[in-house]
Amino acid sequence: MSLWFTLPLVVLAHIGFACHNVAAISVLGDIIDYGTWKFHQHRGATYIAVNNICFKFGVGVGAGISLGLAGVFGFDPASKVNSVQAIFGLQLAYIYLPLIFALVSVVFILAVPINRRRHDIIKRRLASVGG
Secondary structure, eight states: OOHHHHHHHHHHHHHHHHHHHHHHHHHHHHHHHHHHHHHSSOOHHHHHHHHHHHHHHHHHHHHHHHHHHHHHTTOOTTOSSOOHHHHHHHHIIIIIHHHHHHHHHHHHHHTOSOOHHHHHHHHHHHHHTTO
């Protein structure tokens, strides 16, 4: 594949992942507000810390699994030429599986029952109790 075919795809993927990360953190903010209202304690730092640990664990484990998976398919970064199967293994590890996991996470984000109306109710209730 040429650089001019691959580059726009990589740029588009990174824009998509950036938007995905913004959406996930936005939902986390709504969940923090709900937790503050429901349990009468602000545990936002805990929620963010757990989110960061999960993210870092996922990146670390995901990178290890991806490199191993590419190796199982015979990908050798030192080789000047890799087989079609090896290139597929690399694509599976770094394109297809991350895309599938990102789409699954979007389903979970969309399943969060806190919509704009419910979040406005939470904010009003927090404001009424001084939270």
